[in-house]
Amino acid sequence: MTEPVLDIAVRHKLGDFLLDASFRSQGRLTALFGASGSGKTSLVNVIGGLIRPQSGHVRVEGETLVDTARGVVLPPHRRRLGYVFQEARLFPHLTVRQNLLFGHWFVPRALRKPAELDMVLDLLGIGHLLKRRPGALSGGEKQRVAIGRALLAQPRLLLMDEPLAALDEARKAEILPHIERLRDEVGIPIVYVSHALTEVARLATTVVVVEAGRVGACGPTAEILSRLDLASRPGAPEASTLLAAEVVDFDEAFGLARLATPAGEFAIARGALRAGQRLRVRIMASDVMLGLAPPEGTSALNILPGRIAEIGERSGEGGSTVHLRLDCAGEALVVRLTAKSAANLALAVGKPVYAIVKSVSVETP
């Protein structure tokens, strides 16, 4: 397929705020990432048809939803997009079953897939809720029903606008695996709005960074998270390295898992992992130490040899810190050091170094 999943270029003025964003995404899950008020919800409302942009176009898998130059603006109910809002917005006068099938009724009969309901119930684990009313559901259950309802409308794209923002940590943990399965097992591309970097790191295949109504950067998740120029901007989230990992084995005695990643092996202190399990790990740039020789007598379990590939601009308060990108077996690893340490070690591009990472610092988002 040569058409991008999502192709957007819009300009829209909302009071003093100017939304002027364009990007193309090929990802299965595209995250619109940015601070509150950066315009990411406006952008998703433009895709969903709740905002009619003053100019520009929106295309989903080659299909035009909006093209102001040609005078095309489809109304929301004809866009065939599934929309999951921050609050579940279930219909209180209908049962869970009727809520789930609401969008299904409006799918033309010839296009309806009859087995869909069972698939969705299984995917989201909500089969036991069918007869209840929304008032009797927990926050996490409501949100899962809302996701199911959007899926059963058989959308060509699923829009999720901070679907976890109103939930506590336990409820988030309950829903995240379902969204991962959705991304990997259902062939519907997803646009996911979030200001939480952990969610983005765990879920996204493509990240679009939205800043003050503009697209600051757009690309594969690992690349965006490790970009030095983005990390050195004031107010930017901490740079980090995202690695695809597979569990090699699990050491019961110490509760330590050994992971194989493209950058090398990692030992991580996370319980309940089984061999063969695939996951993403994230290492914050500030959690990595550098040494010129392999250190001895240290408590850190992860020591990776690499070379310095890039040295970023000095940033932080008074230019006290500097971001670096290492090349570890072809994989990028970002590091944040004080400018003084970088000077002490006389770091330069191409210099071989050893990256030291404490096992407890390796996160599984």
Place this chain on the structure above:
Amino acid sequence: MSHWLTPEEWTAVRLSLVVATTAMLASLPFGLAVALLLARGRFWGKSLLDAAVHLPLILPPVVTGYLLLVGFGRRGPIGQFLYEWFGIVFSFRWTGAALACAVMGFPLMVRAIRLSIEAVDRKLEAAAGTLGANPAWVFLVVTLPLCLPGILAGMILCFAKAMGEFGATITFVSNIPGETQTLPSAIYTFTQVPGGETGAMRLTLISIAISVAALFLSEVMARLVGRRIAVE
């Protein structure tokens, strides 16, 4: 009941029920439309419409009745038009009593429905739109069911007002036994003749019974609907 009510009294009770029910049902579509306009519409003269709807609530009922007589009487401009084109006659008929009751109950009905429409979460309607429902379907399957309690309340209020309407009715269609003599008019007539106290008291008791029954019914319905629409 017919054992302890005279045929005339029984007629007045039956007539009152028919008039009030007709007034309630006939004004429902208009009440819904006006409430929707006032709750959601943005148009020039909205506050004028609002004021016009509320007018019967503020005016003395006799004034409303007289205006109805002028407008809907056999010679009145609207009355004449309706008679010539549809053969509908209001003056001195039970239909006129129903019209007077409907006009008097209309502001109460519109108010209740309007408030319930305004209370409907527009975000739910937007969600229904994204699920493929066009605006007409959204109204039918989301908005309307969600404001059902308000619609029921509006209907009951209109019915209750119609059962008690006196001033406008007697001014517009007079007090003709069997045709326009509703419960309040019948009670009034009893109080005007010597020895009418027992008749007046009987009808008063029936009036109270009907009002209490209507109130009770509305409570039951509100509870049934309320249980379905548990607030999220």
